[in-house]
Amino acid sequence: MTKNQILVILKVIVSGGLIWFLLSSIDIGAAKDRILGADNVMILCAGFVLLLQMGVGGARWWAVMRAIETPLPWFELTKLFWIGGFFSQALPSSVGGDPIRIYMAYKDGLPLSKAINGVMLERVVTIIGLTILVIAVLPWFVPKLNAETQMLTLTVMAMLGAGTIFGVIVLLYLDRLPEALSKFRIVRGMNALAADSRLLFLRLKGAVLASIFGILTHVNISLCVFFLAMSIGVDVTWLDCMVLMPLVILVTTLPISIAGWGVREGAMVTAFALVGVPGEGALVLSLMLGILGIVMMIPGGGFWLIRRKAGEAMSAADAEAAVEQELENTMDASSKNV
Numbered sequence: 001m002t003k004n005q006i007l008v009i010l011k012v013i014v015s016g017g018l019i020w021f022l023l024s025s026i027d028i029g030a031a032k033d034r035i036l037g038a039d040n041v042m043i044l045c046a047g048f049v050l051l052l053q054m055g056v057g058g059a060r061w062w063a064v065m066r067a068i069e070t071p072l073p074w075f076e077l078t079k080l081f082w083i084g085g086f087f088s089q090a091l092p093s094s095v096g097g098d099p100i101r102i103y104m105a106y107k108d109g110l111p112l113s114k115a116i117n118g119v120m121l122e123r124v125v126t127i128i129g130l131t132i133l134v135i136a137v138l139p140w141f142v143p144k145l146n147a148e149t150q151m152l153t154l155t156v157m158a159m160l161g162a163g164t165i166f167g168v169i170v171l172l173y174l175d176r177l178p179e180a181l182s183k184f185r186i187v188r189g190m191n192a193l194a195a196d197s198r199l200l201f202l203r204l205k206g207a208v209l210a211s212i213f214g215i216l217t218h219v220n221i222s223l224c225v226f227f228l229a230m231s232i233g234v235d236v237t238w239l240d241c242m243v244l245m246p247l248v249i250l251v252t253t254l255p256i257s258i259a260g261w262g263v264r265e266g267a268m269v270t271a272f273a274l275v276g277v278p279g280e281g282a283l284v285l286s287l288m289l290g291i292l293g294i295v296m297m298i299p300g301g302g303f304w305l306i307r308r309k310a311g312e313a314m315s316a317a318d319a320e321a322a323v324e325q326e327l328e329n330t331m332d333a334s335s336k337n338v
Contacts, residue, residue: 011258018262022269022283031280034232042231043292049224050296056220057081060129060213061122067206068121068196070114072105079303080104086300089259089293098123104307113189117196124171125200129214130246131164141243149274156247171197218246228288234281236272244271261290 058078065071083104084097098119105115135157142150174194177187201207222241229236251267252260265286272282 008258011256015257015262018257018266022262022265022279026280026283027278028280030278031284034234034281034284037233038288039231042227043288046224046227046231047292047296049220049227050292053217053220053224054078054082054085054296054299056213056216057085060125060210060217061118063206063210063213064122064125064200065110065114065118067200067203067210068114068118069199070110070118072108072110076108077105079300080108082297082300083304083307084300086297086304089297100304113192114196116189117193120193121196121200124167125210125214126217127214127250128164128168128211129216130218130250131160132211133215133218134243134246135161137239137242140239144240145274153274160250168197168201172201218242218249221245221249224292225285225289228285228292229281232281232284232288234272234277234285236275236277240272240275244268244274247271259290264290 055078058074058081061077061081062071062074065077080101084101087097087100102112102115102119105118106112110118138153138157142153145153172194174197175191176194177190199206200210219242222245223238225245226236226238226241229241248264248267248271252264254260254263257263265283268286269279269282272285273279277285
């Protein structure tokens with residue numbers, strides 16, 4: 001059994017265990033009633049919003065690539081983003097869709113370092129957008145909480161804001177290590193990442209444009225969750241979703257489960273309890289979001305099959321290995337010129 005297979009099995013166990021635990025702690029009858037009474041029109045609205053999310057994600061990545069001076073067409077990046085989403089959400093894998101995105105962008109003509117840095121910085125912009133949105137809507141959300149929860153929420157938000165600012169500063173100065181360390185591959189990669197980070201964050205137009213798409217990402221997913229909540233009679237506002245869902249998404253990025261399953265459900269049950277949502281409502285809401293996400297990723301599988309038939313695509317694991325090999329070849333070549 002390979003290392004990747006073991007990781008997949010462990011993640012399946014974590015996802016299954018968490019979902020089983022949550023199911024055992026809720027009113028199954030009430031959950032069933034919510035599912036059977038779901039409003040299909042609201043579900044369709046949520047699905048439409050998730051479709052728009054692919055375009056927003058592609059635009060976010062496009063804004064980053066434009067800022068670091070290696071642009072690709074928006075529609076091409078959107079297709080690659082969709083393919084990455086398909087591998088991240090619809091298939092059990094030890095690696096996500098990012099290696100696929102990196103490798104395909106590289107094959108589309110980008111320098112490997114730019115392809116890697118573009119995906120990494122697109123992820124950073126997503127966190128920046130998350131932080132900006134949550135802090136912006138806090139003044140309207142916090143008064144709904146009790147005093148103890150208010151203090152906890154404000155503390156978490158302060159830590160999130162400080163952590164985001166600190167993270168960006170670190171990225172900007174990654175290349176300030178001693179010159180002697182440049183013989184190491186990881187240090188040369190950090191130098192390139194720092195240079196691209198400055199291109200993105202120290203130019204106002206590029207930073208603002210990328211951040212806007214980062215914010216729209218979370219506005220969009222919050223709207224999707226709001227529609228799903230309305231479909232099953234969960235009493236929350238869009239404002240509630242805009243504060244709670246970015247935090248849920250942040251927790252879900254922990255690489256300990258299959259596509260966030262189980263972790264997302266636990267985070268949503270915990271987060272939505274702050275605004276009085278019963279456990280079965282939050283759990284059904286999360287499961288519906290996950291299932292709808294898989295359905296909306298199916299076109300990404302279609303785009304991948306088209307490229308595979310053309311000999312331009314591979315599996316996520318193979319893409320990760322190919323990126324590693326190409327990176328090693330690139331770094332070895334550059335070290336000979338040092």
